[in-house]
Amino acid sequence: MSKDKVTEEYGSLVFTDQDMQERLPKPTYKELRRVIDEGKELNLDIANEVAHAMKDWALExxxxxxxxxxQPLTGITSEKHDSFINPNGDGTVLMAFSGKELVQGEPDASSFPSGGLRATFEARGYTVWDPMSPAFIKDEVLCIPTAFISYTGEALDKKTPLLRSEVALEKQAKRVLGLFGKKPKRVYTTIGPEQEYFIITEDDYKARPDLVLTGRTLFGAEPAKGQELEEHYFGTIRPSVNAFMKEVDDELWKLAVPLKTKHNEVAPCQHEFAPIFEKGSLAIDDNLLTMEKLKLLATHHGFACLEHEKPFEYVNGSGKHNNWSVSADSENLLEPGDDPQDNLQFLVFLAFLVAAVDDHADLLRASVASAGNDHRLGANEAPPAIISVFLGDALTPIVDALIKKEQPEAHDRARMDLGVPALPNVLRDNTDRNRTSPFAFTGNKFEFRMCGSQQNLSDPNVVLNTAVAEQCERFVSYIGEHSDEDFTTAAMRFVRHTFRDHERILFDGNGYSEDWEKEAERRGLPNLKSTPDAIPSIVKPENIAFFEKYGVLSEAETRARYVAKAEQYAKLLNIEANTMVNMARTMYLPAISAYAGDLATSVATRAEIGVDAAADKATVKALSEGSAAILAATDELEAANAKARELDDVAAEDNAYRDEVLPLMDKLRAAVDAMETVTSKDYWPVPSYNDMLFYV
Known part of the structure; x- marks a missing residue:
């Protein structure tokens, strides 16, 4: 797509504000803008006019x-297609779309995860138009972003709690800004999700049942080469992959997804896309569109896109960094300015974030917990499971001074002379990056780095938004209790006390070190290493009350999300265990047996003519012993998996999968991988890591 074509086609498949202005009567457009910008209620007359204009635009x-x-609780997106046709009765049709059809739909709610909110026989559910996310066209279908609720009004999706949390944050942040003499029209979050993924050939993908069924390789010996040369990161992109990336850019730009950056990631075959920041819920919608298009468009180029957090052992897995900030109208409230130590508003909001993360570290950890992410968190490629906050070189001295009741000093950005006259001096940022930190300040935003590459980002942002709303309310109450004092004096004391009370969460060092794990334990920070460890925190009484207080989730909705997450964990591991058993019995054991048999025949033939075959005899013995080990491990895994599936309690089932099934999966994998290293490549039934990661 040429430069002119990019600007011409950008957003061409989105029903934009410009389209609304051109197609709607002025009073209707103004009323719709009030709905979008001010959260006013939408009446059906306005919806009918919008639906008519939207339908005409879509038909064109x-x-x-x-x-x-x-976005049901599966975390991905769902859709049911209805045509615009409306029979006239004379054999012709009229293309029609009503306001009622725009505003509300009725998909079957019983076949989606509900965490017990809905029984199978209670099938009715509703989708409700979200006018804050624009409609768009995908595959000749007009897509209308919606919330998804049950017949009795409970949220059955990821979007509804997210929108509620944004309302809660806006309400409380406006109260805070009012104390600073400001009356913004809107307060909203901004998010920039960095999406990592792997690209392999479609032929290799189809030849691996584990990749097809589970998204990751359940078997595979260590490749001869991994990422140790560090040449792939930011390296030259393969021409074939670059062509795929170009199509992704072109197609997503038409959908107004503001992709900005693309590059090779650390592991071989690993890549990343990153967009420009957008308003919170829209950014998450666009990230889900990005994930969908990555998978679809990869097939156009003979590739498969792997979005699992850990598709390959021995090399880095994939995350999705949630870059988060909050703005009032056009002002970024996390912008420190030139003198952050004198920027009271910034210091107040910085204190909110530090306290929010400390108070709700367990919920933030639970929000990113999944079977896939468990393979990644804590390895030397992702943050540890311990939540901490990194502030960096510029802010840490300011916060330390505040805690000690000393006068904070500004730290000017340094210029670095590179010693080459032709090269301009570099203005160093106020803070370095700490890639081992789960929650790091990166200049004018926080980067939550624990999110998994295939997850819906609504979950962590629901927690973060609500937690910051809570801190906003705490500040307003504090100032109210000290109304007889000068505002600046009271606010600075609030900031100082907040940093002091939550100093334990601040850590600028190496999150991978064993010393930090010990230090974190001393500080009382939670270390929830696995999904079964993390997700029970969702239903702690204080966390249920927290979500209820701000109208984000009812107790029933909160408990349902715990059950849905717990069930998903067990179901995914059940699929993985079944896949391993099937592959071991139908692929690996026959292949090893065939190779051992042919090798044994060769040994016997050579023995008849007196030729020594000691090496081959040793190989046949190793293959026979290895086959026996695989068979025994397969039987053990199958039995443990069956036992875990029989448990009725979701917590007990998850614990059984973590403690009993996963170790046996590792045992079977080790047995099979050992045989891969001694079996002829011609007999091995699936592509190896060497094949998949280093294609031409």
Whole structure:
């Protein structure tokens, strides 16, 4: 797509504000903008006019159907397509779309995860138009972003709690800003999700049942080469992969997804896309679109896109960094300015974030917990499971001084002379990056680095938004209790006390070190290493009350999310265990047996003519012993998996999978991988790591 074509086609498949202005009567457009900008209630007359204009626009762009595009508790998106046709009774049809169809749909709610909110026989559910995310066209279908609720009004999706948390944060942040003499029209979060993924050939993908069924390789010996030469990161992109990336850019730009950056990541075959920041819920919608397009468009180029957190052992897995900030109208409230030590508003909001993360570290950890992410967190490629906050070189001395009741000093940005006259001096940032920190300040935003590459980012942002709302309310109450004091004096004391009370969460060092794990334990920081360790915190009484207080989740909705997460963990590991058993019995054991048999025949033939075959005899023996080990490990795994599935309690089932099934999966993998290293490549039934990671 040429430069002019980019600007011409950018957002061409989105029903933009410009389209609304051109197609709607002025009073209707103004009323719709009030709905979008001020959260006013939408009446059906306005919805009818919007639906008519939206339908005409969609038909002009080749759409024949519409769908309510929603995000059930699976974490991915769902859609049911309905055509615009409306029979006239004379054999002709009228293309019609009503306000009622725009505003509300009725998909079957019983076949989606509900965590017990809905029984199978209680099938009715509703999708409800979210006018804050624009409609768009995908595959000749008009997609209308929606919330998804049950017949009785409970949230059955990821979006509804996210929107509620944004409302809660906006309400409380406006109260804070009012104390600073400001009255912004809107307060909103901004998010920039960095999406990591792997690209391998489609032929290799299809030849691996584990990749097809689970998204990761359950077997595979260590490749001869991994990422130790560190030449892949930011390296030259393969031409074939670059062509794929270009199509992703082109197609997502048409959908107004502001992709900005693309590059090779650390591991071989690993890559990343990153967008420009957008408003919170829209950014998450666009990230879900990005994930969908990555998978679809990869097939156009003979590739498969792997979005699992750990598709390959021995090399880095994939994350999704959640870059988060909060703005009032156009002002970034986490912008330190030239003199952050004198920027009271910034210091107040910085204190909010530090306290929010400390108070709700357990919920933040639970929000990113999954079977896939458990393989990644804590390894030397991702943050540890311990939540901490990194502030960096510029802010740490300021916070330390405040805690000690000393006068903070500014730290000017240093210029670095590179010693080459032709090269300009570099203005160093106020803070370095700490890639081992789960929650790091990076100039004018925080980067939550624990999120998994395939997860819906609504979960962590629901926690973060609500936690900051809580701190905003705490500040307003504090100032109210000290109304007889000068505002600046009271606010600075609040900041100082907040940093002092939550100093334990601040850590600027190496999050991978064993010393930090010991130090974190001494500080009383939670270290929830696995999903079964982390997700029970969701249903702690204080956390249920926390979500209820701000209208984000009811007790029933909170408990349902715990059950849904727990069930998903067990179901995923059950699929992985079943896949391993099937592959071991139908692929690996026959292949090893065939090779051992042919080798034994060769040994016997050579023995008849008196040729020594000691090396081959040793190999046949190793293969026979290895086959026996695989068979025994397969039987053990199958039995443990069956036993875990029989448990009725979701917590007990998750614990059984973590403590009993996973170790046996590792045992079976080790047995099979050992045989891969001694079996002829011609007999091995699946592509190896060497094949998949280093294609031409």
């Amino acid at each position: 762009h080749g759409a024949t159907h519409f769908t309510h595009w929603f």
